[in-house]
Amino acid sequence: MTATPKISPARAEAFLADFTTLGTFGATGRGGVDRQAGSDADIAQRRWFAGLLEQHGLRVEYDRIGNQFGLLELVPGAPYVFVGSHLDSQPTAGKFDGAYGVLAAAHAAFELAERWGSGSASEDEKPRYNIVVVNWFNEEGSRFVPSMMGSSVFTGVLGLDEALATTDPWGISVGDVLGKAGFLGGGDGPTPVSCAEIHIEQGRILENAGNTIGLVTATWAASKYVVTVEGAQAHSGATVMEDRQDALYGAALLVVFARQLADRFPGVLHTAIGKLDVYPNSPVVVASQVTLLLDLRCSDEGVLAEANRYLEEQFAAIEQTAGVRVSRRLSHEWGINPYQPAGVDLARSVVGELGYSNQEIFTVAGHDSVNMKEKVPTVMLFVPSVEGISHNEAEDTKDDDLVAGLDMLTGVVARLAHGALVD
Incomplete structure (x- = not known):
């Protein structure tokens, strides 16, 4: 040639x-x-x-x-x-x-x-x-x-x-x-x-x-989760705040934490919540369930493992704070x-x-x-x-x-x- x-x-x-x-x-x-x-x-x-x-x-x-x-x-x-x-x-x-x-x-x-x-x-x-x-x-x-x-x-x-x-x-x-x-x-x-x-x-x-x-x-290496946050449906106005099990509140805590997690490892870890499905998604109802997709991508497999450990701790903390149940399924995972x-x-x-x-x-x-x-x-x-x-x-x-x-x-x-x- x-x-x-x-x-x-x-x-x-x-x-x-x-x-x-x-x-x-x-x-x-x-x-x-x-x-x-x-x-x-x-x-x-x-x-x-x-x-x-x-x-x-x-x-x-x-x-x-x-x-x-x-x-x-x-x-x-x-x-x-x-x-x-x-x-x-x-x-x-x-x-x-x-x-x-x-x-x-x-x-x-x-x-x-x-x-x-x-x-x-x-x-x-x-x-x-x-x-x-x-x-x-x-x-x-x-x-x-x-x-x-x-x-x-x-x-x-x-x-x-x-x-x-x-x-x-x-x-x-x-x-x-x-x-x-x-x-x-x-x-x-x-x-x-x-x-x-x-x-x-x-x-x-x-x-x-x-x-x-x-x-x-x-x-890059990656971990992708399907996360479900389950609470209890309630009236958005009348239900006393301390009685609420707000699934959307629990999901919001996870959304914020995902960004904070990336900030712990700048330039090495990228995180995102790509999609949220809220039920019943009504203007006068406290959400009873939210399903979201959580995406972690990382140029260092050791950092990714550490980030996943932090996630485990945060899932438990969210359950305690919001009075909800958090379940997760690892949908995709790969290394470098x-x-x-x-x-x-x-x-x-x-x-x-x-x-x-x-x-x-x-x-x-x-x-x-x-x-x-x-x-x-x-x-x-x-x-x-x-x-x-x-x-x-x-x-x-x-x-x-x-x-x-x-x-x-x-x-x-x-x-x-x-x-x-x-x-």
């Missing part, structure tokens, strides 16, 4: 134009998007994306959980290099999260198909493996819980039947949504040989350092989880040839590549997020960084298609 070339100005222009079009699906009034999985906006963008892939000669298929695949068959019978991310979004979110990685994957495939199909490629430049552009279903997990659903089913982390039976707050199931839209395939999808994903950082480490490309080496060092080395080689400033970086957020790396060698890349804003309509990444990331992803996928990380 020759040294990694940059994409052409025409490719960059086409990519940015398509990205502008993609941002019109589910567009909000403040520059963001609302494209929760299986929504009308999500269905519309999937159909548009299928047309874009087919226009460039890729064959579009779906697996049994609705993952969308654009297959570029270069070597009949060979397995596939997976490249992509997700098109679904959080409610009133930014237009870059996930969508950038899917469209960059598509244009990387388009670029490589042109290079290898031009007739000018030498024998040693021809690929050994096929390429598949993937749009994973329901990565965000906002409408249907859990997140990273499509890649979890694909990699065997989550059962297909369980995923299809999952319902949204209105009782509509994943299977109903995908079946009605025509996105339920009959198979398990292509066979992977390796994987690459590019994503906006969703933080401000790259921007602060003035670097263009992040070479992701590992994920590295990507394959050989993949980081491959990315470092490519970025060196392209000449972009770069650094190694952890990912705090979860991504579909976290599932894929447990199955095949995987490369994860970041581009900067302006001011670190994400899951917000103001989310932004500069055009030059978007194009640099496309350059980088194209070079990585080319090497993966030639068998890097396999031999």
Whole structure:
């Protein structure tokens, strides 16, 4: 293989134009998007994306959980290099999260198909493996819980039947949504040989350092809880204060403590309460039950263990203070989880040839590549997020960084298609 070339100005222009079009699906009034999985906006963008892939000669298929695949068959019978991310979004979110990685994957495939199909490629430049552009279903997990659903089913982390039976707050199931839209395939999808994903950082480490490309080496450790606070329903006005068993008061104490817990370990521990369901949620009733999702993420496994111990103590204290019962279920837990060092080395080689400033970086957020790396060698890349804003309509990444990331992803996928990380 020759040294990694940059994409052409025409490719960059086409990519940015398509990205502008993609941002019109589910567009909000403040520059963001609302494209929760299986929504009308999500269905519309999937159909548009299928047309874009087919226009460039890729064959579009779906697996049994609705993952969308654009297959570029270069070597009949060979397995596939997976490249992509997700098109679904959080409610009133930014237009870059996930969508950038899917469209960059598509244009990387388009670029490589042109290079290898031009007739000018030498024998040693021809690929050994096929390429598949993937749009994973329901990565965000906002409408249907859990997140990273499509890649979890694909990699065997989550059962297909369980995923299809999952319902949204209105009782509509994943299977109903995908079946009605025509996105339920009959198979398990292509066979992977390796994987690459590019994503906006969703933080401000790259921007602060003035670097263009992040070479992701590992994920932060995490503990995720479903916490239920149970009290007693009562009249919000007439019930004597000392008689109240206010579940929302108990939940509020936990919300405040979660932030105080992060403040004990600045820069190392991140905490959040992502969702609260309050019952009966009536204006004149003291809440009898609150269910909430508590998320702890940490760059140090020892600190995470200490934070969990503090949580245990606080649960007992909240029960005593608020007169409630607190139960919790650990829904997800993982330690510091590295990507394959050989993949980081491959990315470092490519970025060196392209000449972009770069650094190694952890990912705090979860991504579909976290599932894929447990199955095949995987490369994860970041581009900067302006001011670190994400899951917000103001989310932004500069055009030059978007194009640099496309350059980088194209070079990585080319090497993966030639068998890097396999031999």
